[in-house]
């Protein structure tokens with residue numbers, strides 16, 4: 348191989364490497380610079396085995412999420428994706444999504460006012476809250492079905508998987524690779540009460556798990572490394588994992604899970 352061919356090979360290898368990397372800086376769940384990337388308000392309560400909010404005061408009353416999709420914000424194909432995501436959750440649980448009437452006091456307002464996808468509160472609040480889904484191509488960015496479901500699970504009371512209290516048995520956090528301003532997004536040592544994992548094991552395939560280079564200083568360096576098998580599933584956004592389904596059903600005491 349002559350020098351020119353070698354240089355060309357190296358250049359192409361470098362290009363294909365950077366093109367194939369998952370670039371968290373382009374991931375719309377990680378763009379908005381909110382807590383853990385897409386949480387507008389930092390959760391105030393956490394506990395050992397953290398991941399799902401178990402304090403029932405933050406569960407949607409009557410297992411019913413009232414929502415309002417801002418008029419004129421989304422075209423029909425995007426609206427269909429939002430409704431299909433809600434329908435997927437309804438199909439695998441006893442949770443219902445109901446369009447809010449004009450006198451509904453509490454509901455989640457679905458907007459596309461800003462770039463990126465983010466959620467105002469984890470779980471229910473007795474007031475209007477907001478989820479933003481930045482408009483983009485279908486099956487990409489915030490309009491991957493799994494990304495919409497990810498935000499809806501925040502609404503229902505899920506936090507990110509990588510902050511579960513037992514995470515150090517399953518992943519190694521490479522603190523040195525995390526950009527300094529985002530180190531807080533990996534803390535999981537709060538000692539307040541109100542969270543649970545409902546007896547479910549850490550789940551690399553959860554739709555609430557971030558990609559392996561989330562919040563990295565250098566996108567080619569991982570920040571989360573799996574210690575057991577299944578790590579390749581981290582960051583999937585196709586939809587709910589089996590464990591996500593069980594947690595949601597246990598959380599909302601769906602028939603067969605009580």
Ligand SMILES: [Zn+2]
Pocket residue numbers: 376385386497501507
């Ligand atoms: Zn999130």
